[in-house]
Amino acid sequence: MTHPNETKTAQPMVMMRDVEKYYGTFHALKNINLTVAKGEKIVLCGPSGSGKSTLIRCINALEVSHGGEIVVAGHSLHNDQKAIDAVRRVVGMVFQQFNLFPHKTVLENCILAPMRVRKLSRAEAEATARKYLERVRIGDQADKYPAQLSGGQQQRVAIARALCMEPKAMLFDEPTSALDPEMVKEVLDTMVSLARDGMTMICVTHEMGFARQVADRVIFMADGEIVEENDPENFFRAPKHQRTRAFLGEILAHH
Amino acid sequence: MTLDFSVVTDAWQSLAFGALGTLFLAIAGMSIATVIGVLGVAILRAQMRVPSFLVTAFVEVIRNTPFLVQIYFIFFALPLAGVRLNPTITAILALGLNGGAYAIEIIRGGVESIPTGQTEAGLALGLHKHEVFRFIVLKPAIRAIYPSLSSQFILLTLTTSICTSISAYELTSVGQRIEAETFRSFETYFTLTGIYLVISLATMWLLAEIGRRAFNYPQR
Ligand SMILES: Nc1ncnc2c1ncn2[C@@H]1O[C@H](COP(=O)(O)OP(=O)(O)OP(=O)(O)O)[C@@H](O)[C@H]1O
Numbered sequence: 001m002t003h004p005n006e007t008k009t010a011q012p013m014v015m016m017r018d019v020e021k022y023y024g025t026f027h028a029l030k031n032i033n034l035t036v037a038k039g040e041k042i043v044l045c046g047p048s049g050s051g052k053s054t055l056i057r058c059i060n061a062l063e064v065s066h067g068g069e070i071v072v073a074g075h076s077l078h079n080d081q082k083a084i085d086a087v088r089r090v091v092g093m094v095f096q097q098f099n100l101f102p103h104k105t106v107l108e109n110c111i112l113a114p115m116r117v118r119k120l121s122r123a124e125a126e127a128t129a130r131k132y133l134e135r136v137r138i139g140d141q142a143d144k145y146p147a148q149l150s151g152g153q154q155q156r157v158a159i160a161r162a163l164c165m166e167p168k169a170m171l172f173d174e175p176t177s178a179l180d181p182e183m184v185k186e187v188l189d190t191m192v193s194l195a196r197d198g199m200t201m202i203c204v205t206h207e208m209g210f211a212r213q214v215a216d217r218v219i220f221m222a223d224g225e226i227v228e229e230n231d232p233e234n235f236f237r238a239p240k241h242q243r244t245r246a247f248l249g250e251i252l253a254h255h
Numbered sequence: 256m257t258l259d260f261s262v263v264t265d266a267w268q269s270l271a272f273g274a275l276g277t278l279f280l281a282i283a284g285m286s287i288a289t290v291i292g293v294l295g296v297a298i299l300r301a302q303m304r305v306p307s308f309l310v311t312a313f314v315e316v317i318r319n320t321p322f323l324v325q326i327y328f329i330f331f332a333l334p335l336a337g338v339r340l341n342p343t344i345t346a347i348l349a350l351g352l353n354g355g356a357y358a359i360e361i362i363r364g365g366v367e368s369i370p371t372g373q374t375e376a377g378l379a380l381g382l383h384k385h386e387v388f389r390f391i392v393l394k395p396a397i398r399a400i401y402p403s404l405s406s407q408f409i410l411l412t413l414t415t416s417i418c419t420s421i422s423a424y425e426l427t428s429v430g431q432r433i434e435a436e437t438f439r440s441f442e443t444y445f446t447l448t449g450i451y452l453v454i455s456l457a458t459m460w461l462l463a464e465i466g467r468r469a470f471n472y473p474q475r
């Protein structure tokens with residue numbers, strides 16, 4: 001006999017079934033099947049143009065998929081605005097280019113969506129913002145503008161801004177690729193601590209150290225397909241496919 | 256020929272009021288133009304077919320016809336439709352519509368210059384398209400084109416002189432009256448030129464000041 005709560009926890013956070021995606025005639029995602037459980041941490045890697053960004057952007061409907069089914073936190077994405085709203089309400093996203101709003105201070109960046117979307121009062125939104133800014137260790141910069149921060153600080157603000165919506169899952173699209181090397185660690189540390197707290201995470205990244213440290217599964221994509229997936233231990237030790245081996249060889253040579 | 260500027264100095268009060276009339280027309284016209292510009296771009300962004308078409312048609316008609324004809328059209332056509340407006344209101348309306356069409360074009364350029372990542376970040380946070388436009392895109396977009404918008408508004412300020420054609424109260428109509436009464440054409444228009452220059456410079460200063468205060472955030 002199953003307890004009602006059990007069926008709920010058994011429901012996956014993200015379920016993609018037979019998903020296809022085209023840009024015009026270009027076939028960007030081919031028959032994607034992926035299930036991410038609550039609390040699971042996925043690292044997505046693969047060569048440039050393999051469709052990693054496209055895949056995670058389908059999860060929060062920044063891209064429209066053309067076949068198959070995507071269900072996120074119980075909401076089936078069928079291009080109706082209600083489902084899209086519901087999904088974006090519970091899924092946060094962090095971008096390679098930070099995408100902070102330049103005309104708003106750090107604090108204002110963090111309270112806009114909580115006030116408009118979660119309908120928090122300004123006081124509540126500010127309290128939430130300060131909590132998460134502390135959490136990413138940048139509380140003292142609340143009144144600065146994005147342009148006054150370093151890349152690493154900006155990305156941590158972007159993470160805090162997403163956390164202010166109290167999401168159930170977070171998508172990361174190469175969050176450290178635009179950073180100077182000395183700033184990569186501070187952002188990765190933030191992500192590791194988020195992972196430790198049980199956040200469901202899907203990260204496009206080539207930071208293999210991070211993958212080893214937190215990932216439950218590493219997924220390798222090429223040409224719009226999922227080629228291989230495994231737990232990090234086996235993924236790195238014994239990659240099955242030639243393309244994975246070639247890719248890992250290249251990545252690790254650079255590190 | 257001897258110059259006699261006393262005709263002008265004697266009329267300094269009329270000229271001062273004329274200059275104020277001009278400034279009033281300019282500021283009211285700019286305000287309406289700004290509202291039309293922002294609303295027009297918002298409508299274009301909503302990508303609904305009929306409203307978008309209407310905005311585009313409006314912009315093309317205004318930009319491809321002379322202002323003098325536009326103001327006469329409003330002045331003589333509206334009464335046919337049963338709407339009676341005094342010359343000053345008509346002038347403000349004409350200036351606002353004309354400036355608004357150019358503002359739509361300029362602001363649209365600014366909006367297009369904003370990286371799509373800004374919009375995506377807003378959408379990913381759960382904001383709707385109209386909120387993304389209003390709270391995220393609009394201000395940086397206007398900042399990006401603020402110099403062009405300012406030049407357009409200086410032009411609008413000078414265009415107020417055409418409103419003399421429907422006898423709106425402004426500086427050129429005051430000058431024409433002085434000239435008609437005194438026959439001192441050179442002195443009159445020499446003085447008007449000077450006053451318009453001052454008005455232009457003052458408008459430029461005002462717009463720069465507004466820009467400095469509104470866009471006081473640092474940029475990369
Ligand atoms: N808006 C678009 N229009 C047309 N083609 C696109 C668009 N976005 C992506 N593509 C194409 O789809 C393919 C997958 O792109 P995607 O950005 O998902 O790759 P990626 O794996 O994230 O690569 P990278 O590591 O360079 O970020 C690429 O070939 C890309 O050129």
Ligand SMILES: [Mg+2]
Nearest residue numbers: 052053054173
């Ligand atoms: Mg990418």
